[in-house]
Amino acid sequence: MTDDHDRDHPGEDDVGGIWSVRPFLDRTARPRPPAAPSVASVPDEDAATAVRPFVVTRGRTAEETDLAVEAQVVTTKLGQASADELSFEYRDIVDLCVEPLAVAEVSARLRLQLGVAQVLLRDLTRSGHVTTFEPGVGLTDDVHTILRVIDGLRQLS
Amino acid sequence: MASDSSPETGPVATEPRRTPPVPVKILVAGGFGVGKTTTVATVSEIAPLTTEARMTSAGIGVDDNALVPGKTTTTVAMDFGRITIDDSLKLYIFGTPGQDRFGFMWNDLAKGALGALVLVDDRRLDDCFAAVDYFERMGLPFVVGVNRFDGGHEHDVDTIRWALAIDPKVPIVEMDARKFLSVRDAILVMLHKALEAAQARAGRPDAAAS
Numbered sequence: 001m002t003d004d005h006d007r008d009h010p011g012e013d014d015v016g017g018i019w020s021v022r023p024f025l026d027r028t029a030r031p032r033p034p035a036a037p038s039v040a041s042v043p044d045e046d047a048a049t050a051v052r053p054f055v056v057t058r059g060r061t062a063e064e065t066d067l068a069v070e071a072q073v074v075t076t077k078l079g080q081a082s083a084d085e086l087s088f089e090y091r092d093i094v095d096l097c098v099e100p101l102a103v104a105e106v107s108a109r110l111r112l113q114l115g116v117a118q119v120l121l122r123d124l125t126r127s128g129h130v131t132t133f134e135p136g137v138g139l140t141d142d143v144h145t146i147l148r149v150i151d152g153l154r155q156l157s
Numbered sequence: 158m159a160s161d162s163s164p165e166t167g168p169v170a171t172e173p174r175r176t177p178p179v180p181v182k183i184l185v186a187g188g189f190g191v192g193k194t195t196t197v198a199t200v201s202e203i204a205p206l207t208t209e210a211r212m213t214s215a216g217i218g219v220d221d222n223a224l225v226p227g228k229t230t231t232t233v234a235m236d237f238g239r240i241t242i243d244d245s246l247k248l249y250i251f252g253t254p255g256q257d258r259f260g261f262m263w264n265d266l267a268k269g270a271l272g273a274l275v276l277v278d279d280r281r282l283d284d285c286f287a288a289v290d291y292f293e294r295m296g297l298p299f300v301v302g303v304n305r306f307d308g309g310h311e312h313d314v315d316t317i318r319w320a321l322a323i324d325p326k327v328p329i330v331e332m333d334a335r336k337f338l339s340v341r342d343a344i345l346v347m348l349h350k351a352l353e354a355a356q357a358r359a360g361r362p363d364a365a366a367s
C-alpha cells in the first residue's frame with residue numbers, strides 16, 4: 001500500500017484510509033507550472049486590505065514559507081475559464097476549488113502529499129488561477145473571533 | 158459579509174469568485190491509539206480526511222536546519238475535520254501524531270492554532286509527555302483530556318496532574334472521544350483558555366490579574 005516513501009507507522013491513523021501518493025508528483029519532479037495569465041494586470045492591494053482577517057496572495061509570492069494547512073484556496077475566473085489548458089495536476093486543483101477549500105483539504109482530496117500540494121498551489125497562485133487566503137497573523141489574538149467560535153460550538157449538540 | 162453576487166462591474170479575471178470563510182484551527186495531540194482520530198471524527202461535520210506530510214526528522218533539540226547524520230525522512234499522516242461556525246468562519250480540527258520526533262511538523266501546525274487538546278490514556282500516562290512539553294514551550298493554550306478506556310480508572314485527576322507535572326492553570330477534563338458533547342465541551346474549555354490568553358495579550362484589565 002505504500003510506494004517509494006518509507007513509512008514508519010503503517011496502520012496508524014487509518015480512518016479514511018491511507019493511500020499511496022502519486023509517485024510522479026514530488027518536489028523534484030513536478031509538472032510544468034502554468035504560464036502566467038495573459039490578463040493585463042493583477043489588481044493591487046485594495047481588495048486585500050478590505051478583507052481584514054486575511055493575507056491575500058494573488059499573483060505574487062511575497063513570502064516563500066509554506067502555505068498554512070488551513071489557508072483557503074479559491075479558483076479565480078481565469079482559473080475556471082482556462083482550466084482545460086492546464087496540465088492535469090493543476091486542472092484537478094482548479095476544478096476542486098470552485099468552492100473554497102483548505103490547503104489540507106486539497107491535499108487530502110486529491111491524494112497529494114501536503115508538501116506537493118503546497119508547491120502546486122503556490123504555482124497556481126503565482127499564475128493567477130487560484131487565490132489563497134491565509135489567516136492573518138493576529139487571528140489567535142482576536143477575542144472577537146474566539147468568541148464567535150465558542151458561541152458557534154455551544155449551539156451545536 | 159461575503160457578497161457572492163458581484164455583478165460584472167469589470168471584475169478582474171484573477172479575482173476569486175467570492176471571499177472564503179476565515180479559517181481557524183485547533184489541534185488534537187497525544188500518543189498512538191489514544192483517541193485522536195476518534196475525537197476528530199466525533200465533532201467533524203465531514204468524514205475526517207487524511208493528509209500525508211513528508212518530513213525530515215532528527216533528534217529532539219537539534220536545529221531545524223542542521224544537516225546532522227542520521228536525519229531521516231518519514232511520512233506521517235494526520236487526520237482532520239471541520240466545523241462550519243457560520244458563513245464566514247470555519248474551524249478545522251487537526252489530529253497530530255504525538256511522537257516527539259515529529260516536532261517539525263508540529264511547528265507548522267501549531268502556528269496560528271487557537272489551542273490544543275492533549276489526549277491522555279489513563280493507562281499510559283507517559284505517552285503524552287512530548288505533547289504537554291511541546292505546548293508548554295510554545296506557550297499555546299491547551300487542556301488535557303483524560304480518555305477513560307475500559308478498565309482505565311486507575312488514576313484520579315489529581316494524581317494525573319501530579320504525574321504529568323501539569324501547571325494548576327492547565328485544565329484537565331475527563332472525556333469520551335466517542336461522544337459529541339464530551340468532545341465539544343473539552344474543546345470549549347480549551348477555547349476559554351485561548352480567550353483568556355488573547356484578552357491578557359490585549360491588555361484587558363479584567364484578564365491581566367491571574
Ligand SMILES: Nc1nc2c(ncn2[C@@H]2O[C@H](COP(=O)(O)OP(=O)(O)O)[C@@H](O)[C@H]2O)c(=O)[nH]1
Binds near residue numbers: 013190305333335
Ligand atoms: N473506551 C474508549 N475507547 C476509545 C475512546 N476513544 C477512542 N477509543 C478507541 O480506541 C481506539 C484508538 O482510537 P483512535 O482514535 O484511532 O486513536 P489515535 O491513534 O489517537 O488516532 C479505537 O478503537 C477507538 O474506538 C474513548 O474515549 N473511550
Ligand SMILES: [Mg+2]
Binds near residue numbers: 012193194236
Ligand atoms: Mg489516529
